[in-house]
Amino acid sequence: MLTQIVRYGRMAKLQYTSIRCRVRAHWTSEGSVFAGTISSTCHSVEIHTEIESDDDPALIAAVIANAQGGCYADAALSQPVPVFRTVDLNKSNLDVDAFPRQIRRRSS
Numbered sequence: 266m267l268t269q270i271v272r273y274g275r276m277a278k279l280q281y282t283s284i285r286c287r288v289r290a291h292w293t294s295e296g297s298v299f300a301g302t303i304s305s306t307c308h309s310v311e312i313h314t315e316i317e318s319d320d321d322p323a324l325i326a327a328v329i330a331n332a333q334g335g336c337y338a339d340a341a342l343s344q345p346v347p348v349f350r351t352v353d354l355n356k357s358n359l360d361v362d363a364f365p366r367q368i369r370r371r372s373s
Contacts, residue, residue: 269333271284277328289311
């Protein structure tokens with residue numbers, strides 16, 4: 266988000282004294298890595314932006330609204346998208362799903 270705010274702000278010739286963005290994600294994980302049942306869920310993401318500027322609040326609000334619309338991370342989190350994963354091991358494709366999820370502990 267901050268990248269887009271700065272980028273679009275430059276396009277609009279905004280003058281910022283200070284700009285900061287804090288992102289906080291709320292997650293839970295459950296299950297076991299060793300049992301192969303681990304799963305995580307993201308419940309919410311909070312984005313708090315602090316801006317100091319003498320420019321017109323309407324112009325700053327317009328830049329923020331456009332930054333929200335142009336933020337790739339915001340779009341990926343707020344609109345479900347398919348995720349395609351591939352893994353190469355030693356330069357060959359590894360079909361992760363062809364193997365058990367359980368992790369065996371190695372002896373010392």
